[in-house]
Amino acid sequence: MKNSIYVLLMVLCMLSCKPSNQKDNGLTSKNETTIDTTTISIKDYNVKPDGTPYSNSELNHMSHNELMMMVYEPPRDTIQTIGILLYDGYFTLDAMGPLSVLNHMSPTKKIMIGRKKGIITSSSKVKTQVDYSINDIEQLDILVIPGGFIETYQATKDEELLNWIRKIDKNSKYTVSVCTGAWILGAAGLLKGKEATTHWYKAEEKLTQYGAEYVNKRYTNDGKYWTSAGVSAGIDMSLGLIDHILGRNYASFTALNLEYNPKPPFEGGHPDNTDRVVTYMMEKMYDIGLEPLLKEDKNK
Template sequence: MSHFSKSGPAPTRRTLLRTTAAGAALTTVGLAGSTAAHATSPVRPGPRIGILLYDGFSVLDATGPAEVLSRLPGAEVTMVAQRRGPVRTDTGDLRVMAERSIADVDRFDVLLVPGAGARGTTSTIANRSLLEWIRKVHRHTRWTTSVCTGSLVLAAAGLLEGRKATTYWASAPYLESVYGVTYVPERYVRSGKIITAAGVSAGLDMALQLSALMAGDTTAQALQLALEYDPQPPFDSGNAAEAEPWLKELALQLLAQSQV
C-alpha cells in the first residue's frame, strides 16, 4: 500500500492510480528478473483441489478456503457440482459457478466439502450419488476436508466412523448421536487424512493449516500475510462454548431467517 503524508496535498484519483501503477511496474520488473534467473528450474505442479458445491451451500465455507488454497504455488482449484453451472447459496442471493460436474472428474489431491443451512445439508446427506462420488474421490485424496456442516456430509458418506471431528456448534449433538462421531470443539480437527473445520469462518483457519501441511509453515505464514488475515472482530462473541443461551437462540434465528 502507498503511504501519503498527512501534511501534503490530498491525493487525487489520478495520483493514486499513478502511484499504484508505478508500484505494480516495479513488482513486475522484480518478478521478471526472478523468472529469468530461474528459467531453467523445473516447474513442479501443485495440488489439484476440488470444492464440492451443492444447492444451499454457505458461500464463505467454499470461497474462504478457495481464496487461500488457490494461491498455493502451482495449485489448481476447481468448483464441482452434480451438474455444471451456477449453484445457489443458502441465502439465495448468490450463485457460484461449478466448472465441472461429478461425472467429469473423480480424482483430486484435496477434496473440500462446505456446509450449508438445514435445507442444503439435509438434501445432500440424502443424495446417494453425491455421497458415492465423495467416497470415490476420498480413496485417492491426500487430504479430505470439510467446513461447518460439511462434516455431516462426510459422516453420511461413512468417512468419519470412529473418528474425532468438529462441525458447526449447533450441529454437534446431531453429529454425535446420529453418526457416532466424537465431537471436538476446536476450529479444526485432524484425524488421519481428514480435516474438519468448525463453522463458516473456521474454514480459513483450516485452509491455512492445510497449506502448511502441503507447502510448509513459511508458505502458509506468507499466505496469511498476503491475505492480511488478522482477525480483530469488534465483539468477543464467536465462541459458542462461552455464549449465553439467548444469544445462541438469536444467532440461529438470524441464520434461519436469512436462508431460503
C-alpha cells in the same frame, strides 16, 4: 503489485514442489508417496546461527535467491488438484474462504465442482458458473466440502453424491469439510472412528450419529481428514492445511498476503462465549428450519 505477488507465489511453489512422475490430464492426479520431512519452526529457522533475528540492513544485502532459500521448507506432499464441491444453498464463505487461502498453492489446479454443471446459487444468493459436475471428476488430491443448512441436510440423503465423495476419497490425499460439510462427510461414512468438528449447532449429536468423536475446536484433523467448525473457521483450517503441507514460512506468507489478523469488535461467535438468550434464539431458528425435513424423514 498483484502481479508481483503472484510471481513470488509461483516461485515459492516451484521451489517447494519436487519433480513428479504423475501424468497430468488436466483434472486428475494419482496418489504419490508422502515426502517425509522435519518441520522447522520460524523461531529456529529464520534467525542467524547465534539465534538473533536478521536486521533489515542484513536482509537488504541478501540476494533474492538467498532470501528464497531461507523461507524454503521441503513439502510433505505434492498437490496437483484441489476440488471444491458446490451445491445450491452452500454457505458462500465456506467455499470462498478456503479458496482464497488454497489459491496460494500455485500452480496447483483449483476447480469448482457442482452437483450439476451451470449456475450454482449459494445461501446468500451468490451465483457461480460451474463448468464441472461430479460426473466429470474422477480423482482429486484435495476435496473440500462446504456446509450449508437445509440443502446440506438434503445432501446427506443424496446417495449419488455420497458415492462420488467415497470414490474421490479412495485416492485423495486430503478430504476436507467446512462447517456442516462434516454432516456430508459423516453421511458418506468417512468420519467413523475419527475426531472431527463442525458447526456448533447439534455438533456432538450429529457427529456421534455418524460414528465420529466430536472435538470442540476451531479445526482439527485425524489422518487425512480435516474438518472445521462453522463458516469462518474454514479459513483457519485452510491455513493449517498449507502449514502442514508447505511449512510455516509458506503459511505465514499466505496469511500476510491476505492480512489475516482477525480482531473482532466483541467476544462471541460460539455458544461458549455468547449470551445464552442469543444462542437459544439461534438454536430455535435452526430447529424450525430443519423440522419439516425431519418430519418427512420420520414419515418415510
